Amino acid sequence: MRLYKIRKSKIDNLGLYAAKDIKKGSKIIEYKGKVITEKEAEESPKYDNGKAIYLFNLNKKYDLDGDFKFNTARLINHSCDPNCEVTGVGLKLWVYSIKDIKKGEEFSYDYGFSFDEDFKNYPCRCGSKKCCGYIVREGSRWRIKKKKIRK
Numbered sequence: 353m354r355l356y357k358i359r360k361s362k363i364d365n366l367g368l369y370a371a372k373d374i375k376k377g378s379k380i381i382e383y384k385g386k387v388i389t390e391k392e393a394e395e396s397p398k399y400d401n402g403k404a405i406y407l408f409n410l411n412k413k414y415d416l417d418g419d420f421k422f423n424t425a426r427l428i429n430h431s432c433d434p435n436c437e438v439t440g441v442g443l444k445l446w447v448y449s450i451k452d453i454k455k456g457e458e459f460s461y462d463y464g465f466s467f468d469e470d471f472k473n474y475p476c477r478c479g480s481k482k483c484c485g486y487i488v489r490e491g492s493r494w495r496i497k498k499k500k501i502r503k
């Protein structure tokens with residue numbers, strides 16, 4: 353049985369939701385895509401914007417581009433308090449639960465965007481108590497709080 357369902361999301365358009373209760377550490381869905389070399393990723397204008405949502409680093413040599421319709425896992429939204437993470441196993445990527453997840457909860461992971469001058473173009477609507485308002489990786493969120501204080 354599939355662990356996920358596709359449904360409309362409050363965060364952004366569509367999302368993936370737990371079809372049943374899921375224990376922490378479960379493999380939920382493969383993050384499918386095309387394996388490309390680092391060089392291809394660097395040279396293709398497709399990945400120019402620095403916010404390559406669907407591009408994952410696999411190792412020193414290869415990245416995985418998940419920007420394809422067949423990659424259902426690309427529907428998973430960002431959250432500032434995520435319940436999943438994407439982990440590489442060889443040249444494959446899997447979405448794992450990092451918490452116990454109840455049936456009907458939406459899956460999310462940290463998109464890991466770096467903090468730079470265009471962070472305001474990526475507002476976050478995850479709705480969690482920890483939400484910093486923008487899609488920025490956890491380790492950089494303090495920078496946003498600092499900005500808000502300075503205003």
Ligand SMILES: [Zn+2]
Pocket residue numbers: 431432433476477478479480482483484485486
């Ligand atoms: Zn958020």
